[in-house]
Amino acid sequence: MTLPEHPAQCGVLSLRDGLASRGFPRNGDSLYHRGFAMTAAAPMTTMPPADPIVGIDLGTTNSLVAYCFESGPRVLGGGAGGAMVPSVVRFHADGHATVGDAARRDRAAHPRETVASAKRLMGRSARETAEFARGFSVPLVEGPRGIAALDVGGGRVVTPQEVAAEVLRELRAIAEADLGVAVRRAVITVPAYFDDAQRQATRDAARIAGIDAVRIVNEPTAAALAYGIGQTRRAERIVVYDLGGGTFDVTVLDIVPSEQAGTGADCFQVLATAGDTALGGDDVDRAIAQRWIDSDATRALGEHDRAALIEAAERAKVALASADRAEVSVALAAGARMHALTRAELDELCAPLVARTLDACARAMRDAQTTAGEIDRVVLVGGSTRLACVRAAVARFFAKDVYTALDPDRVVALGAAVQAAIVAGGRRDLLLLDVIPLSLGIETVGGAIAKLIMRNSPVPARAHEHFSTSKDGQTNVRIHVLQGERELAEHCRSLGTFDLRGIPPMPAGIPQIDVSFTIDQNGVLSVKAREKRSGTEASIQVVPSYGLTQDEVDRIERESVEHARADMTVHRVIDLRVHSELDLKWIGEALARVRTRLDPAYVAELERAMAEVRTRCEAAARDPRSVVADDFHRAKQALDVLSMRVHEAAIAETLRRE
Numbered sequence: 331m332t333l334p335e336h337p338a339q340c341g342v343l344s345l346r347d348g349l350a351s352r353g354f355p356r357n358g359d360s361l362y363h364r365g366f367a368m369t370a371a372a373p374m375t376t377m378p379p380a381d382p383i384v385g386i387d388l389g390t391t392n393s394l395v396a397y398c399f400e401s402g403p404r405v406l407g408g409g410a411g412g413a414m415v416p417s418v419v420r421f422h423a424d425g426h427a428t429v430g431d432a433a434r435r436d437r438a439a440h441p442r443e444t445v446a447s448a449k450r451l452m453g454r455s456a457r458e459t460a461e462f463a464r465g466f467s468v469p470l471v472e473g474p475r476g477i478a479a480l481d482v483g484g485g486r487v488v489t490p491q492e493v494a495a496e497v498l499r500e501l502r503a504i505a506e507a508d509l510g511v512a513v514r515r516a517v518i519t520v521p522a523y524f525d526d527a528q529r530q531a532t533r534d535a536a537r538i539a540g541i542d543a544v545r546i547v548n549e550p551t552a553a554a555l556a557y558g559i560g561q562t563r564r565a566e567r568i569v570v571y572d573l574g575g576g577t578f579d580v581t582v583l584d585i586v587p588s589e590q591a592g593t594g595a596d597c598f599q600v601l602a603t604a605g606d607t608a609l610g611g612d613d614v615d616r617a618i619a620q621r622w623i624d625s626d627a628t629r630a631l632g633e634h635d636r637a638a639l640i641e642a643a644e645r646a647k648v649a650l651a652s653a654d655r656a657e658v659s660v661a662l663a664a665g666a667r668m669h670a671l672t673r674a675e676l677d678e679l680c681a682p683l684v685a686r687t688l689d690a691c692a693r694a695m696r697d698a699q700t701t702a703g704e705i706d707r708v709v710l711v712g713g714s715t716r717l718a719c720v721r722a723a724v725a726r727f728f729a730k731d732v733y734t735a736l737d738p739d740r741v742v743a744l745g746a747a748v749q750a751a752i753v754a755g756g757r758r759d760l761l762l763l764d765v766i767p768l769s770l771g772i773e774t775v776g777g778a779i780a781k782l783i784m785r786n787s788p789v790p791a792r793a794h795e796h797f798s799t800s801k802d803g804q805t806n807v808r809i810h811v812l813q814g815e816r817e818l819a820e821h822c823r824s825l826g827t828f829d830l831r832g833i834p835p836m837p838a839g840i841p842q843i844d845v846s847f848t849i850d851q852n853g854v855l856s857v858k859a860r861e862k863r864s865g866t867e868a869s870i871q872v873v874p875s876y877g878l879t880q881d882e883v884d885r886i887e888r889e890s891v892e893h894a895r896a897d898m899t900v901h902r903v904i905d906l907r908v909h910s911e912l913d914l915k916w917i918g919e920a921l922a923r924v925r926t927r928l929d930p931a932y933v934a935e936l937e938r939a940m941a942e943v944r945t946r947c948e949a950a951a952r953d954p955r956s957v958v959a960d961d962f963h964r965a966k967q968a969l970d971v972l973s974m975r976v977h978e979a980a981i982a983e984t985l986r987r988e
């Protein structure tokens with residue numbers, strides 16, 4: 331059993347069932363774990379009420395759903411930061427629809443039935459939106475009562491409300507799966523500039539999706555709420571700068587505490603809003619792609635090549651958030667090509683777009699009759715504000731530090747959830763917990779999980795276990811902390827990752843890495859990894875029960891029973907692969923040294939057996955489900971037996987030399 335891949339190097343091998351102590355029972359966990367459990371205390375977690383109100387950011391490019399737990403708001407759904415659903419819907423010929431990542435991927439291949447950016451059409455007439463038609467891969471037509479609609483083929487015409495409803499249905503399903511209760515009510519955000527018709531269209535979309543939109547909130551207001559702005563009990567003037575995928579808007583708003591407003595509630599008053607409904611991160615992607623096309627000899631590009639370049643451009647742009655230079659490979663019709671982008675080039679391409687956003691800022695400030703000196707805070711919203719040049723330019727324009735602590739593409743959803751909690755009215759009762767609801771462990775190489783603390787262990791609790799590296803000379807190890815009952819990391823909830831660096835280079839299996847889990851009274855989990863020889867250490871803190879409901883815990887447990895057999899098989903294939911790869915390496919090394927001393931017929935037989943095992947390792951690396959565990963096991967055993975001779979010869983050779 332082994333830990334997952336580090337970007338630079340590979341993971342860790344557990345000594346428990348790895349080579350250093352082969353035969354140590356895999357399920358001897360209790361030996362480590364039970365002994366460390368101490369007396370029970372009572373950490374807190376919360377359960378959503380029977381009829382929760384969620385917060386939804388229905389974006390032009392991406393949509394999210396969040397819920398406000400006692401511990402604060404959290405974006406719901408899979409992944410570390412919650413699910414971000416691309417606002418893309420594909421209407422299949424047979425009448426069903428796919429939403430999100432799947433639809434986004436299909437877009438290039440099925441442009442005529444895939445709708446993106448439908449939000450631009452919400453509540454508009456066909457006449458008003460005629461100018462946008464070029465940006466849509468689906469023809470715009472006139473729907474009932476002259477409203478804008480989309481012809482998605484097969485004689486089917488859908489309204490923007492129906493498209494939005496598909497996205498909302500998906501978000502609702504994500505929320506229900508995460509919270510474990512039915513979701514029928516939501517606070518939904520819209521741009522500050524949306525008029526009544528556009529707001530009403532948003533409500534209608536919710537109704538189609540079976541959701542009651544209890545409030546429609548302005549996106550900038552939600553962003554301010556997420557930052558807890560408006561709780562200082564004094565009036566404040568803030569600017570929200572929102573640069574998303576295809577739209578930019580800037581809003582100047584005043585927050586007046588309820589006492590001063592005399593309305594019984596804090597008042598978020600929009601003073602001015604300005605922007606550009608055709609300016610955003612997509613333009614940056616297109617500019618990058620164009621630069622590559624211009625600098626390249628192969629000019630004759632088809633539609634598909636162009637789409638592939640734009641997609642690669644976005645990848646390069648995002649990669650530059652943490653690097654000065656990015657290189658991406660693009661699958662063009664003529665074959666794969668590498669393209670590079672530097673931070674300096676990106677800044678240069680963004681400059682004119684950023685300048686346009688600042689023009690709009692100046693307009694909004696003028697309309698609000700205010701100056702930069704009167705602005706208390708500037709909040710950045712939208713995925714494109716991750717661009718360093720955007721942050722710098724905005725800070726310079728308003729002559730103050732900008733608010734960026736929260737994830738810019740999640741802040742609106744988080745704020746919507748805060749507003750939802752306010753609407754729902756106050757706090758909920760706490761559920762007291764005195765045991766760990768789900769097992770805790772770390773990912774090992776090949777995507778399996780090594781559980782260190784089992785579910786229902788009393789808290790506080792402690793456990794530790796020894797691991798090692800899986801590659802020779804490996805100096806880094808990634809520790810991925812997981813929670814769940816399933817056998818594979820991909821089916822468990824990710825709680826966080828951290829890297830242990832600076833392990834002195836040693837052969838695989840030699841470094842001793844001690845991983846310890848400690849859960850305190852409050853249910854806060856600390857994970858520490860320490861390499862014994864060098865004393866190098868790294869750690870992380872997480873809240874393991876964060877946002878899990880009893881129902882969700884029950885569901886995860888139920889699934890673990892349903893999937894237990896299949897999971898175990900995959901886990902076994904992964905373990906077989908990891909151990910076989912090391913065997914192959916060692917046999918290969920031994921064979922290289924003593925080949926000439928061995929009978930050629932034996933060598934041929936051994937190489938055949940090695941090829942048998944290698945084929946299965948490769949298949950297992952591609953998809954562990956495609957490999958029959960028993961066959962793999964038999965092939966590995968045959969190799970184990972056969973390889974004894976080569977190992978003996980290698981040992982004899984070593985002895986002779988010494």
Ligand code: ADP
Binds near residue numbers: 388713717
């Ligand atoms: P919307 O509000 O329109 O739904 P988002 O706020 O989700 O849009 O922003 C999406 C945009 O953010 C996309 O253009 C995407 O490429 C961009 N984006 C996401 N992450 C990064 C990043 N790290 N650097 C630059 N741009 C990013």
Ligand code: MG
Binds near residue numbers: 389390574712742
């Ligand atoms: Mg947005």
